[in-house]
Amino acid sequence: xxxxxxxxxxxxxxxxxxxxxxxxxxxxxxxxxxxxxxxxxxxxxxxxxxxxxxxxxxxxxxxxxxxxxxxxxxxxxxxxxxxxxxxxxxxxxxxxxxxxxxxxxxxxxxxxxxxxxxxxxxxxxxxxxxxxxxxxxxxxxxxxxxxxxxxxxxxxxxxxxxxxxxxxxxxxxxxxxxxxxxxxxxxxxxxxxxxxxxxxxxxxxxxxxxxxxxxxxxxxxxxxxxxx
Amino acid sequence: xxxxxxxxxxxxxxxxxxxxxxxxxxxxxxxxxxxxxxxxxxxxxxxxxxxxxxxxxxxxxxxxxxxxxxxxxxxxxxxxxxxxxxxxxxxxxxxxxxxxxxxxxxxxxxxxxxxxxxxxxxxxxxxxxxxxxxxxxxxxxxxxxxxxxxxxxxxxxxxxxxxxxxxxxxxxxxxxxxxxxxxxxxxxxxxxxxxxxxxxxxxxxxxxxxxxxxxxxxxxxxxxxxxxxxxxxxxxxxxxxxxxxxxxxxxxxxxxxxxxxxxxxxxxxxxxxxxxxxxxxxxxxxxxxxxxxxxxxxxxxxxxxxxxxxxxxxxxxxxxxxxxxxxxxxxxxxxxxxxxxxxxxxxxxxxxxxxxxxxxxxxxxxxxxxxxxxxxxxxxxxxxx
Ligand SMILES: Nc1ncnc2c1ncn2[C@@H]1O[C@H](COP(=O)(O)OP(=O)(O)O)[C@@H](O)[C@H]1O
Ligand SMILES: [Mg+2]
Numbered sequence: 001x002x003x004x005x006x007x008x009x010x011x012x013x014x015x016x017x018x019x020x021x022x023x024x025x026x027x028x029x030x031x032x033x034x035x036x037x038x039x040x041x042x043x044x045x046x047x048x049x050x051x052x053x054x055x056x057x058x059x060x061x062x063x064x065x066x067x068x069x070x071x072x073x074x075x076x077x078x079x080x081x082x083x084x085x086x087x088x089x090x091x092x093x094x095x096x097x098x099x100x101x102x103x104x105x106x107x108x109x110x111x112x113x114x115x116x117x118x119x120x121x122x123x124x125x126x127x128x129x130x131x132x133x134x135x136x137x138x139x140x141x142x143x144x145x146x147x148x149x150x151x152x153x154x155x156x157x158x159x160x161x162x163x164x165x166x167x168x169x170x171x172x173x174x175x176x177x178x179x180x181x182x183x184x185x186x187x188x189x190x191x192x193x194x195x196x197x198x199x200x201x202x203x204x205x206x207x208x209x210x211x212x213x214x215x216x217x218x219x220x221x222x223x224x225x226x227x228x
Numbered sequence: 229x230x231x232x233x234x235x236x237x238x239x240x241x242x243x244x245x246x247x248x249x250x251x252x253x254x255x256x257x258x259x260x261x262x263x264x265x266x267x268x269x270x271x272x273x274x275x276x277x278x279x280x281x282x283x284x285x286x287x288x289x290x291x292x293x294x295x296x297x298x299x300x301x302x303x304x305x306x307x308x309x310x311x312x313x314x315x316x317x318x319x320x321x322x323x324x325x326x327x328x329x330x331x332x333x334x335x336x337x338x339x340x341x342x343x344x345x346x347x348x349x350x351x352x353x354x355x356x357x358x359x360x361x362x363x364x365x366x367x368x369x370x371x372x373x374x375x376x377x378x379x380x381x382x383x384x385x386x387x388x389x390x391x392x393x394x395x396x397x398x399x400x401x402x403x404x405x406x407x408x409x410x411x412x413x414x415x416x417x418x419x420x421x422x423x424x425x426x427x428x429x430x431x432x433x434x435x436x437x438x439x440x441x442x443x444x445x446x447x448x449x450x451x452x453x454x455x456x457x458x459x460x461x462x463x464x465x466x467x468x469x470x471x472x473x474x475x476x477x478x479x480x481x482x483x484x485x486x487x488x489x490x491x492x493x494x495x496x497x498x499x500x501x502x503x504x505x506x507x508x509x510x511x512x513x514x515x516x517x518x519x520x521x522x523x524x525x526x527x528x529x530x531x532x533x534x535x536x537x538x539x540x541x542x543x544x545x546x547x548x549x550x551x552x553x554x555x556x557x558x559x560x561x562x563x564x565x566x567x568x569x570x571x572x573x574x575x576x577x578x579x580x581x582x583x584x585x586x587x588x589x590x591x592x593x594x595x596x597x598x599x600x601x602x603x604x605x606x607x608x609x610x611x612x613x
Contacts, residue, residue, distance in 0.1 A: 089524025
């Protein structure tokens with residue numbers, strides 16, 4: 001199989017603009033690049049350059065105007081909403097700047113969320129969740145609610161949630177943006193381990209140079225255009 | 229299972245907000261139920277009036293009398309099986325606030341026309357024999373502690389003077405809708421006193437109450453009676469007891485319609501309030517819905533979560549409202565007994581209560597559910613960021 005050398009993500013001529021009344025605001029213009037499996041990619045650029053928009057498109061939570069996004073051989077721009085949702089659940093793990101945990105669910109239940117959509121039994125779910133929480137070092141905080149955890153711990157729960165269904169790709173939008181230096185470095189180490197030990201492909205939006213250092217490669221966006 | 233857990237936890241997330249909404253719905257449902265019961269009781273009273281009883285009264289107005297001499301001529305009209313008559317007496321017991329209906333009636337024929345007033349045979353005989361005897365409803369007797377043999381004095385308003393009666397019989401209703409708060413006495417007692425004190429008011433009656441042999445001939449009999457007195461000094465207007473009651477309370481019916489309207493308005497108000505609360509709640513949780521969608525949950529899941537919470541809150545409020553309805557009805561029966569001798573909550577009312585609560589939940593959830601289910605993921609995150 002040639003899959004190992006094939007890019008896991010191939011983006012071709014991707015464009016997106018927003019309409020504000022009569023005005024059309026281009027956000028991404030003719031973006032093309034590929035991401036290899038197991039790559040740890042940092043997307044950098046000034047605020048408003050379109051990093052989040054690009055990440056959302058790759059992760060299948062937003063729609064482009066034109067172009068192709070081929071992930072694992074599937075052009076996700078052609079998927080219907082329902083198929084896209086199913087594809088996301090299977091293929092992508094999400095890590096957000098503000099963690100986006102459900103406040104009414106415990107750490108365990110938050111991590112279990114993606115598994116609620118699978119056919120796994122209760123016991124199998126429990127095993128997966130415990131494994132994921134152990135991986136991020138929070139096995140002892142399973143019954144805590146997000147409000148009882150620090151920012152760094154919440155982000156680790158979010159990472160556990162992102163990996164629990166074992167997706168090939170992790171997308172992270174400023175994962176350290178809301179954390180202090182120590183917590184941020186813990187999170188980056190954790191993501192690095194996911195790439196090395198579990199072979200995940202990580203795409204991380206950041207404007208923190210220290211975060212970018214951790215990555216294998218860096219791509220710069222400026223006003224919706226890839227500059228390097 | 230998991231959805232239920234999420235709905236339940238979300239419901240109790242803002243305890244104060246949820247409690248206030250639940251209390252609001254409960255109070256609205258309570259008001260709705262009580263108002264509906266009130267309206268229902270009123271129509272039931274009208275409905276329970278007999279179809280074989282006709283009322284003849286002065287065509288000009290209820291307050292004008294008819295001569296007693298009409299009795300014989302009415303009796304001649306084919307189809308009339310019984311003729312009774314009476315006057316609204318309007319007497320006051322000690323104080324004006326002690327209101328109850330009291331009538332001077334032709335005792336034996338009146339009781340024959342009202343078999344639903346059930347009297348013990350010996351008490352009935354005592355009443356018929358005593359010209360100053362009175363028969364009172366069970367609830368009325370209980371309220372003032374009257375027993376058979378007690379003397380009761382009413383102060384006349386339409387017929388001036390102090391009128392003394394001896395309670396000779398206490399009737400009970402043959403079924404629950406019979407008013408057990410009325411007071412009857414001999415029309416002869418009234419008439420003979422009038423003959424002595426105000427002779428021009430003697431031999432006058434307020435209404436004839438007639439029995440007809442079959443309900444279907446009632447309209448024809450009524451028309452014949454009115455034809456008999458056409459162009460007389462006092463023309464009659466004869467109608468079924470039901471029509472009579474409706475006319476008697478035409479004014480009240482307008483109020484009843486207004487009350488019914490108010491009962492719906494109450495529900496609409498709480499719908500708007502609950503919808504506002506749900507919209508606020510859903511707006512605060514937009515990022516959570518976006519997160520769930522990101523993880524692969526569909527619009528159906530999101531809709532279920534919002535809808536479930538709204539309906540749960542409304543139903544808890546509804547059940548609480550229904551539960552409060554019973555003590556409230558009990559209180560009305562004791563405190564307002566003279567107006568509502570039996571304030572019974574019908575099973576249908578409970579059904580309507582719960583239906584109203586459910587529709588509050590559904591309507592309140594409609595817009596937030598639609599918004600939550602259709603929010604685009606990327607947009608959902610942007611709203612907080
Ligand atoms: N829903 C939207 N409507 C209009 N403009 C938007 C919308 N979303 C993003 N934009 C604009 O697109 C540009 C890129 O946004 P974004 O991808 O969030 O940038 P970054 O993540 O690099 O800061 C910004 O100028 C932003 O204002
Ligand atoms: Mg951004």
